Amino acid sequence: MGSVAKDVLTVIFGLTGVLFFIGGTVGLLRCPDLYSRLHPATKCDTVGSCSITIALALQIGLDIALFKIMVVILLLLVTSASSGHAIGRSAFKTGVMPWHKKGVVPWPLKGEDRWTGR
Amino acid sequence: MSDLVSEFFLVVAAILVVNAFLCLYRGAAGPTIQDRIIGINIVNTKTMVVLLVLSTFLGEELYLDIALVYALLNFVVTITISRYIET
Amino acid sequence: MRKAIVVLALVGIGVMLIYAVGEMPPMGDSGNPDKVHIAPRYLEHGEEEAGASNVITAVILNYRGYDTMGEVAVIFCALCAVVAILNREKPGLSRTSMDVSGVKASVVVRTTIRFLVPVIIFFAVYIILHGESTPGGGFQGGAIIGASIILFTLAFGLPESTRKLPLRFRIPLESFAVIAFLAAGFTGIVFGVHFLTYLMPGLSEYAAETIRHIMMMVIEIGIGFAGGIIFTSIMFAMIREDQCELQPDSP
Amino acid sequence: MKLKAMSRTVRETIPLALFLFFLWLIFTEKTNWEHLLLGAIVAALFARISFFMVGGRLDPNLNWKVALRFFPFAALLSWEIMKASWDVLTRVFRPSLPISPRIIEFDSILDSDIAKTMLANSITLTPGTVTVEIEGKRFYVHCLAQEHESGLLEGKLERMVAWLFAEGPDDMRGLR
């Protein structure tokens, strides 16, 4: 691969990553409630960081640092999914109702007591 | 690494820091505590990516360890808070 | 009223500090007083004199090792202080509000932590052992070990953690860092050189350097593990809630 | 008897030790024999310690077959993740913000902890869905829009995970 092509690919991947990150930020600021904020937080950031990692990897080449970056990214995948779940669960357990549009039933209500938890 | 690309990465890092600023707004203003955690979580992820970028740009692999520690401890804080809230 | 006085005093201090900052030598200049006096020697001869390619490690373990001994004594002291104020957890009896509430950690979190804890502790050990050549060292690794144990406690509860790390195991380890430092120092005294000298006289060069390496590594490991256990004990003492104490262990 | 138990312990520790040694190689970047020896000792020691900490093997459902099957699974999953992020991205940037979130619940066919964890994490990372709670086999998932809900209830991800861990009824497994 020529050096110019590599640089172009780097820039493309980097810009994609930045786009995803900006998307995450915008989503975080625009979404109406915390459940919907979780979506951009967990997804866009993960993809964005993966994309930027690919851009970096193109520049680094096959090096031991690449493996280290991959370990970081793997860890990020696992932890961001788990922490997203943990945050969502803590809200769900404490009875935070999801925001919903008019006419949409946000939750197949089975028993009222679920929402009266602490 | 050519100069252009390193400049590009610095711009990326700066954009990410600006992004982190905006996320911090959610962290500081979010109505519920979970909102704040999400905001801070994103700030942390961005910080980590900035570290990765900086380490490549400065050519110092030393900073990769720091990024790894970030990823781990971000998780610790999130789990601690959410675990405490839900009980 | 009080606030006004405080703000006034703050403005006074602020003006004084800003003035001093304005008179400071320009930042980042390599001709500043602090960069021409002692630092050059550390940077140039740090590796062969002190035996660590990370100059910071060379400074904290060798040139200013006495400070680090004080630092270790500080965390030991903090542990004693916390334990003296809040008491130790009682084996088999102490609970946290999480344990009592009966809400178990989510299965996702539990499984993830189960997989992550070995990796985190291993990473901490890597950081401890490689303090001489890369950033990191005993204390940082210790903090990470502490964090991983708190994760474990959050997922599986305090009784489980205290069963895995019982008091009779933790108490000797807590003072291990200070003891390791003092042992290195007293070795020097036995050999008839100054306290905290790592190069022993009367040995061949290779043997002396090997012994220095081993001593520094023992100190790093000591700081790391003792630090981790100290943070763990502090957290256990702080997590434990007295009103839950009387409930016996579940079989 | 005791010897047998010991040999079982050793056998179950070895994969973890190998994994940790691999991590050590990545971390240290040095290949002289002192570092390798140190790495081997530390990896063995810490495999043993973690064995003690988590009280047995990391997970009984993990074996070599799962490790081999993981690679195609990961490839498929990353494609899904990419689609998901693009979807969320377009929704977020649309001025009208076309979302209509609700929480759905369904029963999973999966049984073991690790499979449920994998499914939950995959759901969290894929189209507009976040797992908010697991109670036994019942999953509670927050969906961002109608399409996501139907996509989830189709059960593609679940079948993938079932295939990965060789769980659930036979006709439900498979990569499609």
Next chain:
Amino acid sequence: MDWTLNLLLLMLLLATAISVIRIKDLLAAAVVFSAYSLVMAILWTQLRAPDLALTEAAVGAGVTTVLFIITIYRTVRKED
């Protein structure tokens, strides 16, 4: 460019510090405090101090924040 990044980080640091002091919910303040530590750590990589960045990430973001959270849960959550 380096200078700009430095300036941005310093502003971020000040913003986090001010919000730590201003937020009434102590738990939220603790969370923002961990972000403060992380920004500090990145500033330290800018100042070529990798050891300190590692320490700050491990101690400031990990141990100190966890201690704060534990304390807040054993005491009160709202500042009054």
Next chain:
Amino acid sequence: MNFNRIAHNLNYVSSVVLFLLGLYAVAVKPNLVKKIMGLNIMETSVFLFMVSIGMVGSGNAPVVTEGVKPATMVNPIPQALILTGIVVAVSTTAVALSLCIKIHEHYGTLNASEILGTGGPF
């Protein structure tokens, strides 16, 4: 005052501002945990100040590697001192927080003006 140089020493100035913010929190905020956070902010500001002193423009981290001359490395001494400082800070924080827990057990509140009574500076 040397305003030109003040503008040049941006890190110094922001660390002074952080110091004042922390001191403000310690002195004025009624909540004890908030005070301790202020204490931490003060400490980090001093750390930032001290490490900035040792900075060399476009320097390298003080780790001896190939191709890096000692002359371009930053000063390692402040970094080593601050490492000790961070440990001291976290120890103080731990002791202070455990005292807070004990105080809450006795008083049921963490409001300094209720606990200490008015009149004291803290």
Next chain:
Amino acid sequence: MSFSSQYPILLEAVPLAFAALCPIVGMWKRKLCFPFSVAGVLATNFFIFSLWGKVTSTNTVTYALGGWRPPFGIQIRIDYVGLFIASIIGAVGLLVLIYSWRYVSHELEEEKCTYYYTLYLLLFASMLGFTVTGDIFNMFVFMEIFSIASYALVGITGQRRAVRAALKYLLMGATSSIIVLLAIAFLYGTVGSLNMEDIAGRLQVGGYTSVAGVALVLFLIGFAVKAALFPVHVWLPDAHSIAPSPISAVLSALVIKMGVLGILRIFFTVYTPGFADLSGTWNALTQAVAWCAAISIVLASIMAIIQRDFKVMIAYSSIAHIGYILLGVCMLTDRGLTGGLYNILAHALGKSCFFLVAGAIIYKHGFRRITSLRGLGRSMPVTAGAFAVASLSIVGLPPSAGFIAKWYILWGCLQKHQYAFVVMVLLGSLLAAVYCFRVVYYMFFVGPYGDGIDEAPATMFVPAASLAAGTLFFGIFATLILPSLGSAARALLAG
């Protein structure tokens, strides 16, 4: 290298080692903690007093840690003043430790006793380290150790007011520590060194003088909080009166002296008096400290008079005595400085005796009101007698050590023609007489007298009595140390 030349480091390393081993011993057998720590303090005392001969013959003993030449490594530097204070620490520390045996087993839960002794040994070791070190950052580290240990020891009982006092102490103490660290940062940024003598030499060369001046102010603020000087003394009355009595004794007798020692080191070793460029700032600051000290003498004495609680009264008296010491120091004459240093000894002995007596009374009877001390002169003759003798020293009457100290301080003020200070010192002594002799009056001259003797245990009254005897001894045989103290003061003033 001979073993005796290692004494300067063994001085701190030995108690630290005992402190580190104490929890392990306590885990094994809880009863052994006390003899173990006594052994540690005794061994340390041996090293301290063995150093006297060397220091008096060579003036300063230095020790390079790790074998590094001083500006590159940390140096231990024991001069006459340092050894003088170290000896006070050793002696008072030993007596108070013996005293605390019965007291602690009476007041504290059994589980906490181990950590009481550990913290006590850490406090002891770090005060010694602070006293003898020759490096400002090392000084900061030791300062933090003894600060944390004393916060914990104040609140160790876990009672309502104790915890409150401990937190108040902690907030002020930690703030002052940070200020000291900031000052160290400023100083390091301008001179690039951390060794005290090296800094002194490099400050003489000049450059960045104004920053060094600001650093001096910050140092002064920081150490003044530790020493409880007038405007920043508010933490002291609470902390010292509510702590367990042996701890009050150590805090009053030794820990606040560390702040004074810090000021001494900064004023006379780091920023030497002969320092040309900064002498204006330097002189102004000494004047300011002198005025603060004089105000704190009068104010604290008045506050002590209006107290009803016995221990709070003694605590306020400590603030007044810090005022005497700093007033003497800031007169900048050899007489005044000698008097200030001598008052460190006199106050350490007298004040720790006061607190031990108070502790014995609380142990025996459980009351703290001054008016309820009636008739104790009969029922507890040794304890009350020790109080009466020590109060001579606190008030400053012959033949006690306090008299010599006050005499020299007055002499110093007269040398500088500062008659306002003379008046304030005399007024302070008068007020001290009022609050001390009121207690003595209640003890000896007011009934109802109990029937028979009801004395505290021997491990409690013997330390108190020997401290009281010490005040008399150093009053009568003052010439044992006064001449060398005078020459040490002259050496400090010469820079």
